[in-house]
Amino acid sequence: MTGRTIVLASEVPFPPSVEDFYLPSIVPWGGHDYWFTKITLLLWITVAMLIIFFLVAYRKPKLVPTKRQWLAESIYGFVRNNIAVDMIGKEGVRFAPYLTTLFCFIFVMNLWGIVPMAQISPNSHIAFPIILALISWVMFIYLGFKKHGIGYIKFALVPPAPWFILPILVPIEFFSNFIVRPFSLAIRLFANMFAGHMLLLVFTLGGFAMINANALLTPISILSWLMTIALTFLDFAVIALQAYVFTVLTASYIQGSLAESH
Amino acid sequence: MAGQQPPSEPRKDDAYEPVNSGSGYVAISYLIGGMVVWGGIGWLVDQWLGTKGIAMGIGAVVGGAAGVYLIARRLGA
Numbered sequence: 001m002t003g004r005t006i007v008l009a010s011e012v013p014f015p016p017s018v019e020d021f022y023l024p025s026i027v028p029w030g031g032h033d034y035w036f037t038k039i040t041l042l043l044w045i046t047v048a049m050l051i052i053f054f055l056v057a058y059r060k061p062k063l064v065p066t067k068r069q070w071l072a073e074s075i076y077g078f079v080r081n082n083i084a085v086d087m088i089g090k091e092g093v094r095f096a097p098y099l100t101t102l103f104c105f106i107f108v109m110n111l112w113g114i115v116p117m118a119q120i121s122p123n124s125h126i127a128f129p130i131i132l133a134l135i136s137w138v139m140f141i142y143l144g145f146k147k148h149g150i151g152y153i154k155f156a157l158v159p160p161a162p163w164f165i166l167p168i169l170v171p172i173e174f175f176s177n178f179i180v181r182p183f184s185l186a187i188r189l190f191a192n193m194f195a196g197h198m199l200l201l202v203f204t205l206g207g208f209a210m211i212n213a214n215a216l217l218t219p220i221s222i223l224s225w226l227m228t229i230a231l232t233f234l235d236f237a238v239i240a241l242q243a244y245v246f247t248v249l250t251a252s253y254i255q256g257s258l259a260e261s262h
Numbered sequence: 263m264a265g266q267q268p269p270s271e272p273r274k275d276d277a278y279e280p281v282n283s284g285s286g287y288v289a290i291s292y293l294i295g296g297m298v299v300w301g302g303i304g305w306l307v308d309q310w311l312g313t314k315g316i317a318m319g320i321g322a323v324v325g326g327a328a329g330v331y332l333i334a335r336r337l338g339a
Contacts, residue, residue, distance in 0.1 A: 159335050168300070168328045176288075176295035184291070249287065 014209040016201040021124060021194070039122045046108045046122075050101070076100050079247065087251035088258065095254055099247050106132065106189065107243035113196055114232050114239070121239075124193040126186065133185035136250040141178075144257035152257070185249060192242045196235045203228040289333045296329025297322045 013020075025034040026041065057072035065073060079100040084092035109128065113121035122128050144152040157173045158166065207224035210217040304321025308314065 159332055161331070161335055165328070165331065168324065169332055171299050171303075172292065172296045172325065172328055172332060175299045176291040180291050180295055252287070 014205045016198060016205055020201060021120070021197070023120070038118070038120065039125060042112045042118055042120075042122050043109070043128075046105065046112070049108060050104050075104065079103050083244075083247050083251050087248060088255045091258060092251065092255075095251065099251055102132070102250060103243055103247040106246050107240065110189075110193060110239040110243055111236075113193060113200075114235050119200075120197055121193040123189055124197050126190040129186040129189040129193075132189070132246070133182045136185060136253060137178075137182040139250075140181075140253040140257045143254060147258055156257075181253060185246060189242050189246055192238050196231075196238055199231055200228055200235070203231060285337050289337060292332045292336070293326065293329040296325035296327075296332065298325070300325025300328065 023037045023039060025037055027034045027036045053068075054072055057068045061069060076096070080093065080096040083103070084096040084099050086092075088095060106123070109123050110121050112118040113124070141152075144156060148155050156177055157170050159169055159173060161169055203224050207221040207228070210224065211221040301318050301322035304318035305315075307317035307321070311317065
């Protein structure tokens with residue numbers, strides 16, 4: 001990583017492109033056709049971190065919680081009360097474990113975007129948001145059919161309206177309920193992480209590009225790097241917000257499937 | 263020290279039915295969805311008849327109106 005940075009400093013590939021998201025293989029025995037990249041590594045670390053953290057935190061639960069237990073309980077309590085129960089109602093409690101897992105997973109995956117040395121979020125590859133969105137999509141459709149039976153199709157597609165407007169309304173319902181939802185979930189998360197990484201790249205590499213082009217531009221390069229630091233903080237806000245929004249929307253779709261008729 | 267109670271922390275199990283906080287997103291998706299779906303169908307009609315965007319324009323307007331109607335129906339009551 002350090003070696004690469006030094007290379008970058010001498011001959012900066014500016015502007016950054018989509019190619020910068022396709023990282024080289026990092027298996028220790030070399031070779032470029034291995035699939036094990038930094039993205040893969042970060043994914044595995046994320047999963048391992050979450051499993052170990054929650055297992056350790058809840059191993060010997062105490063009435064007066066330790067610091068670790070307090071943190072785990074706060075996260076779970078936040079998702080349970082402020083997302084699951086707030087959005088879905090009483091029934092939401094049984095979805096709280098999944099929603100907590102989802103929230104923590106997205107948050108940590110996003111967080112890699114600003115962690116030094118990692119500096120890229122796996123969620124900036126659209127495959128990860130697509131899988132997460134597909135899980136939400138399958139889940140709310142499954143829950144809808146489980147709750148309403150085959151009547152879910154009518155429940156989801158046919159609004160209460162006079163029969164002669166229905167031919168206009170049903171395609172819109174289908175489009176916005178079953179096509180836009182998974183797309184917007186996946187693309188919202190992916191685009192935010194992609195843009196965040198791109199912004200940081202532009203300001204960092206742009207600083208190098210300017211300082212290489214002309215020594216007189218040094219103050220502007222420094223300004224550019226200061227902007228990088230400011231943008232990192234902005235990125236943190238985006239990271240937390242996107243994890244929250246994804247979880248809230250998933251809960252909202254579940255609520256929509258479980259609702260009684262309108 | 264009588265009457266000292268443990269801090270009550272409501273667990274919200276008996277909370278009221280939630281206000282539907284997702285309704286903002288629903289409204290936007292209906293509006294855009296209406297215009298995109300019927301504008302798209304209009305575009306297909308344009309291709310079929312060889313007209314230049316007339317059907318698409320009509321479709322987008324009708325779709326937008328239908329989207330507003332859907333929002334009123336689904337979220338207004």
